[in-house]
Amino acid sequence: MSWWNSLRASLFGQSASVGDPNGWLIRAVNGGRTHAGTSVSEFNAMKLPVVYACINRIANPIARFPLRILRPKDGGGVEEVLDHPLSRRLSTRPNDLMSSRTLRKAVQSHALSWGNGYAEIERNGRGQAVNLWPLLPWNTQPVRQEDQFFYRTRIDGRSFELPHDDVLHIMDMSQDGYVGLSPVFLAREALGMALALEQFGAKFFANDMKSGGFLMHPGKLSATAQGNLGKPKEQRTDPGANLERQGGLDNAHRVKVLEEGMKFIQTTIPPEDAQFLSTRDFQIAEIARMYDVPLILLQSHEKTTSWGTGIEQLMIGFVQQTIDPWVGAWEQEMNWKLFTEEERKLGYFVKFNMNALLRGDMVTRSKFYREMFSVGAYSPNMILGLEDEDPIGPDGDHHFVPTNYGTIANAVANVGRTVSSADPNRESGDGGPRE
Template sequence: MKQKAQKIGRVRAAVLGWLGAPFGLTDVGAWARLGASSSAGVQVNDQNILQLSAVWACARLISETIGTLPLGMHERSREGKRSAPQHSLDFILGVQPNADAISSVFWESVVAAMLLQGNAYCEKLMIGDRLAGLSFLHPARLSIMQRRDGSKEYRYIDDVGRQRIIDGARIWAIPGWSLDGKTGVSVIQYGAQVFGSALATDEAAGGTFKRGLMPTVWFKYPEKLRPEQREDAREFITSRAAGAVNAGKPVIMENGMEVGTIGINPRDAQLLESRAYGVEEICRWFRVWPGLIGHAANGQTMFGTGVEQMMTWFLMATINPLVRRIEQSIIKDLLTPAERLRYYPKFAVEGLLRADSAARGAFYSVMVNNGILTRDEVRELEDRAPMGGNAAVLTVQTALAPLDSLGSNTADQNARNAMAYWLKDITAGTADT
């Protein structure tokens, strides 16, 4: 009995060590980390799913794209909407969330957790009643316990292995795509069939390449060989019939020897086609065009306007929903009720134009020529000092005139006409004299 209890204790300790945090029967997140079974016979979890290159590439592409977008606070005033660098969240969200992290790495981790785990959790670092920073909580170290009164208890294991309980008021939860309107669904649980099939295909491909893409070869004799005959046959096969050095050389088969193969040719098994289909299935799951992660389906590639349209689609269908969800979550959980009426966060998706100077120049030209941005505002986006004067005035393409002077040309024209008549009278009087 004692040995059985000790065995159960060791198994429990091993499971808890693998999970990274203790858990209970009501901890859905911890049970999800145990993985999900698939019809392909492969257990899918948050560890082996990232071993798929397509999953790694999709998650990295989306998280790095959002992580490198400029994020700052804005305010609504009587003069209109403008940036609010004076707000404390502007530095926390856009530059440095805490003493150990920078904003790009922080948001990459948040988005990756939303994509793979369904939810991202951060701890609010408080100084009194003031929010002083944000700390990302690794999903493998976080345990969520449901209490009888309906509240939640958060337990987290820090970098040195100490467990601490975090009050629910200090937890900032950002859900991914949700079915109940409260928590995001786990990609691992719902995509187990897709990811399991891809993992099984990779394992089969690995075994095939391990054998050098060659099936197993058998040699058959009509009668049982004596030990010395078996050694002679093995020596003959390894030295004269097998190996790259013997390729193309004729082989003499004696004593009724027959040769055959065991296994299926990779092309017959459509192994390469299965792997390509797995990549497309994973891209469909993450809503990413395969070309963006280096996979050209059926050899198809896009150039020119095709790439531009695909990038627009990627921004609208993949990036925008996640960005909008984060912005609304910031308003809900990180701003006070009074601040929500005045301040709001905003990702500058124009940051995606930084890699394309031609597109960036065309964008700025349209915005300036239509009186939407001033030249100084464009210079600020390019991290250049303002010039002041007319560079700070909105202009339009008509004559690059100040926007607030449109419609006042009549008075200017009347003044010019009066001056012309006066000069004409002086000229006429001089001629008469």
């Protein structure tokens, strides 16, 4: 039946066990239960505020960086490409239905939760990219069959096969290079514990902020009392036991009455003894570690001593270690797939302007511009352009350096001229011959 397996694989993709922890069935039922007793999936992980915050902290910069198509220009340097179909759309409206920020944040969020973010590249008759459309990661998968590699996706209930070059695939860690690993799946036990702590806290408050225990009766319960213990008020048979239910947030401040002299004996460990709050803080740090996000960015200031310069260094590390690798993933994927072979030969490439992170910091931005201007790297017009201000005319295109600066070659040449022009018989300052 090998022919049937081959035919089925070509029509429906490779088969997978229903128990596959990364398969569709397990994901459909919330990823299965963790050892903490909670179910974790890419869908419900976002219900944890710390997961939502981590994804936001990474996806927001990716979504807001200015994005341009550039190419090398004669004489050195680069210039912006303005005649490409995506020149204006890439940074503003990659398709008619959504902004560039919306598309980039959606795809980046998919990559941070599912491990894979996909966007379809729509092309014109010349093969040029004209639009980008996000694809749902739970409906899209890369398929490799013999010498073919493509993406299979479902849109509005219909299945499509998209060429490999027509899909942007943003991912981080992978074992085979084709499919990214889901961070949520890899850290499902840590996330499951965090969800369990959320549920425990909610149930604790719903039960009048009291832990569990048992009811002690001095004698033997009557049949009516036994039935009343497990029934709501409207279903109780004994008129004398027609009492409100004991638990629940709505009954938190009402008087509780136990039947026939029963007493409540607490048996479980109180939350303060179980270090409930400390455990919750630890899980926040554990999930922040999973996404490489500093705790200070998650409004978690517990035991934080890094202030001033310390926070500045944390932010630099966050940009270098967390944001920059994702920017590299976007740029490499776009630079290869967005452009035709002819455009790649002309040197077309996409560039994220990460200097946009400095927009909210006037002091740091001013210092950066001043340093770049003082070494001749930036002209006044270049600085004005980065600030979205009008240029000051042709004179603003000049680059300036301090007059007391010079090249090493000029310094050596000046020393040589000084030595050659000196009088070897000139006397020294003490009256003796100059050596």
